[in-house]
Each structure stands twice: as C-alpha cells, then as structure tokens.
Amino acid sequence: MLNIKEIEDFKKQLSFNLKEKQVIERLNVPHDIFLPLIFSIKFGGDWSFKENSKKVMAIKEKITRFDEEKMIGYTLENVFLFNNPVIKDHEGEVHRLEKCGNKKEREIVKRPYKITIDAEYTLKASLNPMTKKITLKRVEGPFEFKGSNAYGVSHEMEHLLGNESSGESLFDFEYEIED
Numbered sequence: 001m002l003n004i005k006e007i008e009d010f011k012k013q014l015s016f017n018l019k020e021k022q023v024i025e026r027l028n029v030p031h032d033i034f035l036p037l038i039f040s041i042k043f044g045g046d047w048s049f050k051e052n053s054k055k056v057m058a059i060k061e062k063i064t065r066f067d068e069e070k071m072i073g074y075t076l077e078n079v080f081l082f083n084n085p086v087i088k089d090h091e092g093e094v095h096r097l098e099k100c101g102n103k104k105e106r107e108i109v110k111r112p113y114k115i116t117i118d119a120e121y122t123l124k125a126s127l128n129p130m131t132k133k134i135t136l137k138r139v140e141g142p143f144e145f146k147g148s149n150a151y152g153v154s155h156e157m158e159h160l161l162g163n164e165s166s167g168e169s170l171f172d173f174e175y176e177i178e179d
Contacts, residue, residue: 023136029123032056037081037125041134048156055160057082059145059152077127080143082119087157088142089116096151097170107167115150117157118142 002010024034036047036058048057059080066073092113099106118141126135145153158165 027123027136027138029121033083033121034081037079037123040079041125041127046152046156048159050160050162055084057085057153057156057160059149059156061145061149074128074130079125079127080139081123081125082117083121085117085119085153085157085160087115087153088118090114090150090154094151098151098155098165098167100155100164106170107165108170108172109165109167111151111154113150114144114146115153116142116144117153 039047040058061078090112
C-alpha cells in the first residue's frame with residue numbers, strides 16, 4: 001500500500017512527464033529525438049542513440065556560480081541536444097580512464113582536449129536548481145567544448161558512428177606505495 005508521500009511523488013512525476021510531452025509538441029521536435037535530453041535531465045550524464053540515418057546526442061555542461069559574500073551558489077547545467085551531429089575539428093590528446101555501460105571495467109582511452117561540433121538542429125536546455133526552471137532554446141553552432149565536455153562529445157560520437165573505443169586495460173596499472 002502506498003503512503004501519502006509516495007502518492008504525491010507519483011503525481012509530481014506524472015505532471016512533469018505531461019509537461020515534457022507538451023514542450024516536445026510545442027517545439028515541434030520528434031519524440032525520439034528528445035529522448036537523450038530527457039535522459040540527461042532525469043539521470044544525468046551524456047546520452048546518445050542512433051536509428052537508421054538519425055543520430056542524436058545530449059552533452060551536459062556544468063557551470064558553478066558562487067557568491068563569495070553570501071557564501072551561496074548553484075551549479076547550472078546546460079544540456080545541448082544535437083540532431084545529426086558532426087565533428088568539425090579536434091585538438092590535443094588526453095589519456096583518461098573511462099567506463100562505458102557496455103564494458104565490464106574501465107579502460108585507458110585517448111580523447112581530444114578540444115572539439116568543435118555542429119548539427120542539423122541544436123537545442124540548449126538550462127537547468128537552474130535555484131529557480132527550479134528548465135529553459136529551452138534553439139541555438140546555432142558550431143560549438144567548441146574543452147576538457148570533460150570534449151571527452152563526452154568524443155565518447156558519444158563513437159557510439160553514434162559505431163566505432164567503440166578500445167583502450168588499454170586498467171589491469172595494466174601497478175600499485176606503488178610512497179614513503
């Protein structure tokens with residue numbers, strides 16, 4: 001038997017899902033294109049999927065704003081939804097540990113430090129935890145990402161292009177104790 005809080009939480013979730021459906025219809029975006037954005041908003045992280053010739057990915061960027069005088073801040077999340085993305089340029093090489101959902105353990109992979117991307121259609125969703133608003137806006141590229149966001153773009157593009165990375169095993173590491 002559900003308690004009152006569980007029922008209220010369920011009602012909130014249903015209301016939120018209905019508002020999502022209304023936003024998708026208002027933006028005139030096919031439902032399946034919107035899916036990676038919904039996953040990024042609800043579950044966090046970067047997401048992608050491909051179906052026939054359609055490729056879609058969502059890349060999450062975090063920006064923390066902090067007021068030193070008031071000692072309060074928030075982390076704004078910008079989620080970029082790219083329909084049929086294309087990498088225009090990439091620079092640098094960063095060796096990092098990654099684990100993809102398809103793999104059992106993390107691997108050492110090489111990613112670009114900076115990447116420039118464009119798409120047929122790009123939507124930006126800004127999630128502000130202070131105002132509890134998700135602001136949606138169509139934006140034009142190209143877009144440049146550095147560091148973690150560039151790694152995310154590179155990783156998701158591999159999924160979309162069917163080129164799964166193959167890195168070095170985590171088990172190649174050796175433990176070392178410093179005195």
